[in-house]
Amino acid sequence: xxxxxxxxxxxxxxxxxxxxxxxxxxxxxxxxxxxxxxxxxxxxxxxxxxxxxxxxxxxxxxxxxxxxxxxxxxxxxxxxxxxxxxxxxxxxxxxxxxxxxxxxxxxxxxxxxxxxxxxxxxxxxxxxxxxxxxxxxxxxxxxxxxxxxxxxxxxxxxxxxxxxxxxxxxxxxxxxxxxxxxxxxxxxxxxxxxxxxxxxxxxxxxxxxxxxxxxxxxxxxxxxxxxxxxxxxxxxxxxxx
Amino acid sequence: xxxxxxxxxxxxxxxxxxxxxxxxxxxxxxxxxxxxxxxxxxxxxxxxxxxxxxxxxxxxxxxxxxxxxxxxxxxxxxxxxxxxxxxxxxxxxxxxxxxxxxxxxxxxxxxxxxxxxxxxxxxxxxxxxxxxxxxxxxxxxxxxxxxxxxxxxxxxxxxxxxxxxxxxxxxxxxxxxxxxxxxxxxxxxxxxxxxxxxxxxxxxxxxxxxxxxxxxxxxxxxxxxxxxxxxxxxxxxxxxxxxxxxxxxxxxxxxxxxxxxxxxxxxxxxxxxxx
Numbered sequence: 001x002x003x004x005x006x007x008x009x010x011x012x013x014x015x016x017x018x019x020x021x022x023x024x025x026x027x028x029x030x031x032x033x034x035x036x037x038x039x040x041x042x043x044x045x046x047x048x049x050x051x052x053x054x055x056x057x058x059x060x061x062x063x064x065x066x067x068x069x070x071x072x073x074x075x076x077x078x079x080x081x082x083x084x085x086x087x088x089x090x091x092x093x094x095x096x097x098x099x100x101x102x103x104x105x106x107x108x109x110x111x112x113x114x115x116x117x118x119x120x121x122x123x124x125x126x127x128x129x130x131x132x133x134x135x136x137x138x139x140x141x142x143x144x145x146x147x148x149x150x151x152x153x154x155x156x157x158x159x160x161x162x163x164x165x166x167x168x169x170x171x172x173x174x175x176x177x178x179x180x181x182x183x184x185x186x187x188x189x190x191x192x193x194x195x196x197x198x199x200x201x202x203x204x205x206x207x208x209x210x211x212x213x214x215x216x217x218x219x220x221x222x223x224x225x226x227x228x229x230x231x232x233x234x235x236x237x238x239x240x241x
Numbered sequence: 242x243x244x245x246x247x248x249x250x251x252x253x254x255x256x257x258x259x260x261x262x263x264x265x266x267x268x269x270x271x272x273x274x275x276x277x278x279x280x281x282x283x284x285x286x287x288x289x290x291x292x293x294x295x296x297x298x299x300x301x302x303x304x305x306x307x308x309x310x311x312x313x314x315x316x317x318x319x320x321x322x323x324x325x326x327x328x329x330x331x332x333x334x335x336x337x338x339x340x341x342x343x344x345x346x347x348x349x350x351x352x353x354x355x356x357x358x359x360x361x362x363x364x365x366x367x368x369x370x371x372x373x374x375x376x377x378x379x380x381x382x383x384x385x386x387x388x389x390x391x392x393x394x395x396x397x398x399x400x401x402x403x404x405x406x407x408x409x410x411x412x413x414x415x416x417x418x419x420x421x422x423x424x425x426x427x428x429x430x431x432x433x434x435x436x437x438x439x440x441x442x443x444x445x446x447x448x449x450x451x452x453x454x455x456x457x458x459x460x461x462x463x464x465x466x467x468x469x470x471x472x473x474x475x476x477x478x479x480x481x482x483x484x485x486x487x488x489x490x491x492x493x494x495x496x497x498x499x500x501x502x503x504x505x506x507x508x509x510x511x512x513x514x515x516x
Contacts, residue, residue, distance in 0.1 A: 006514050006515075007515055011513070080501065080508050084501070
């Protein structure tokens with residue numbers, strides 16, 4: 001059911017402007033993830049520099065969302081849906097800012113590995129993770145914009161896929177490093193890039209939880225099954241099996 | 242019914258003498274309450290339980306029936322010609338519309354504070370002493386002084402007026418007058434205090450004092466407050482009921498009503514949308 005308009009039209013305008021800013025931030029974050037991976041994959045240092053610079057715009061948007069939201073709470077004393085609208089905007093902007101940071105970090109690693117070889121299979125794995133992280137990000141931003149709790153919940157449940165890919169990439173990278181210590185530099189950077197993509201997926205699920213709360217007023221209570229087991233994986237010389 | 246024969250009742254220690262049966266269920270319960278003003282139906286089948294020793298807020302647009310319902314709880318509507326109430330309202334499981342019930346006694350148990358402070362044109366002392374005198378609650382002058390002092394302390398007014406009890410109540414500031422009226426309501430040892438927009442004529446500081454007082458009073462009294470300020474309802478109450486066009490649309494814990502109301506009409510009202 002569509003929401004009725006506010007009696008106070010300037011409040012309505014402010015809420016819309018908050019949404020527009022989040023949408024813009026989302027678009028920038030998506031593009032940044034895209035550019036960072038491409039810079040890493042193609043060893044394109046110019047694109048990496050561009051990606052690093054564009055993170056500044058996301059940071060600026062986040063600060064503006066925050067100050068706008070706080071001013072609205074102070075001036076309007078919002079209730080119910082409006083209160084959820086404004087407080088969740090702060091949270092979503094925070095998550096998108098982190099997505100920007102993580103993507104920027106991948107771009108920095110693209111600079112670090114610019115002169116390293118390009119193992120096709122590994123890059124394919126990271127490419128696949130990037131695609132899924134991007135899809136999660138896109139879907140959750142759509143869910144947020146459309147106030148679609150079902151779609152948000154679907155994103156939330158899908159996070160396991162990125163975690164599984166990360167686990168298998170982790171093992172693969174360990175194997176490369178064990179095979180030849182000269183791979184360690186490259187593989188460590190790629191491992192961090194993969195971890196960053198996995199964290200981007202986590203921020204997408206955070207936004208999914210926030211969206212669910214925005215729409216329904218209830219929390220997604222149950223614990224999401226955690227798929228990243230690398231933090232408890234022992235590294236022995238048998239890991240390569 | 243009310244054995245408020247000494248001031249200890251007001252000090253909390255004697256509070257159990259004010260507690261009737263069903264202390265832990267709803268203090269007040271309304272079932273299928275309809276109110277008519279002549280041909281006009283002002284309330285339509287209201288059902289609600291009001292928990293003891295907590296604050297319940299009634300919110301809703303003007304003319305929604307919230308004040309009408311409030312005034313049913315101490316039968317203030319009896320005084321309006323052509324007003325008819327059907328259904329059942331109980332206080333501690335006693336039907337307050339029972340023909341054998343003494344309405345004066347009921348109003349001692351269910352006190353009321355109005356929008357505009359309305360102290361009697363008497364001294365501060367006599368404003369408070371008036372109720373206990375006519376209800377015969379004080380055996381002696383000392384008793385009466387005890388009740389006056391305790392009531393003023395409970396209403397958070399004592400320190401400001403203790404040296405001028407002989408002065409006119411009407412000479413106090415608006416916020417002080419309202420606290421005087423609350424002290425006057427407390428003086429007869431009520432169990433329930435009804436407040437009909439008690440802060441709408443007060444400035445923000447005086448309003449904050451009353452809200453602080455309400456929060457304090459709920460330890461000993463069941464409070465029902467009608468307010469047009471949603472923020473005030475959210476601040477002072479534990480439960481909130483939303484009235485619209487004579488119906489009770491939604492009731493629940495205050496946090497739920499203001500964070501995630503379930504009814505669209507509630508949402509539209511509290512967020513200021515055109516319904």
